[in-house]
Each structure stands twice: as C-alpha cells, then as structure tokens.
Amino acid sequence: MVCAALTALAVVCVIAVVRLTDKPPETAVSGGKTISLQTDGNNCGAFFRQLGLEAGDTPVMEKTVRIPGEFDEVYTRYNELQKQAGLDLTPYRGLQAKQLTFELQNAAVRYAVLLIKENRVIGGHMTDGEYGSELLPLG
Numbered sequence: 001m002v003c004a005a006l007t008a009l010a011v012v013c014v015i016a017v018v019r020l021t022d023k024p025p026e027t028a029v030s031g032g033k034t035i036s037l038q039t040d041g042n043n044c045g046a047f048f049r050q051l052g053l054e055a056g057d058t059p060v061m062e063k064t065v066r067i068p069g070e071f072d073e074v075y076t077r078y079n080e081l082q083k084q085a086g087l088d089l090t091p092y093r094g095l096q097a098k099q100l101t102f103e104l105q106n107a108a109v110r111y112a113v114l115l116i117k118e119n120r121v122i123g124g125h126m127t128d129g130e131y132g133s134e135l136l137p138l139g
Helices: 002-021 045-050 073-084
Strands: 027-030 033-036 060-067 096-105 111-117 120-127
Touching: 002 096, 033 045
Parallel strands: none
Antiparallel strands: 027 033, 060 096, 096 111, 111 120
C-alpha cells in the first residue's frame, strides 16, 4: 500500500512539473496564416497588426482570471471559439492568465479581449461590449 501511495505521489509530481515547465506556443495558424502569439507585456500592437486590426496602446481593462479546471458547456463553447482562431485553452485548465481588453479603432466590433500567459496570447475574442452580444474569434 505504501508503494502504491508513493507511486501515485510521484505521478502527480511529474505531471505538476511538466505543466509548470511547458511554455505556451509561440505561433498559431489562423485563417491559413501563421501568426506570432508573442506580446511585449501589455503592448499587444504587433499581435493586432498581424490580424489587420488597430488597437489602443494600453488596455482599457486588465485583470487576472482563472481558466476553469473543468470546462462546463459555456466554456466548452468558448474554447471552440478559440479553436477557430488557431488557439486552444485546454492546456491551461486550472491556471491563471492575464485578461486584457483593448479598444479597436478599425473593426466592426469595439473591443478585443486577450488572455495572456507568459507574454503569449493563449486565447481571446472580439465583442461590441454589449451584454449578451455575440463573441467573435480573434482574426
């Protein structure tokens, strides 16, 4: 019984170390185009320009969020939206990310919301900012 408990503990430790040392990807393929996910802190201008978008230099809102450990129906749909943009939040379940909201200047919608982990975009969406409005994939 002690051996089984030690083995289980070792497996949990290995999984934790792997999750902590995994880096978010540097690129994603969105709409057949490879885009860099790298950001420079809160400066996401280069990321937006790749998508043909112009955003303010500083976010209009910033907060820390936790991606759910288990996706309910709503978050499963949200992750499907991420996959349309070449992203996937599955590897980040249970982890914290920085959520930055930028005002867009040249888009049909008003805002872009980015999820950032280790200076890389791991998710996000575009929205007109109205309660209940449709969320659109980045890009």
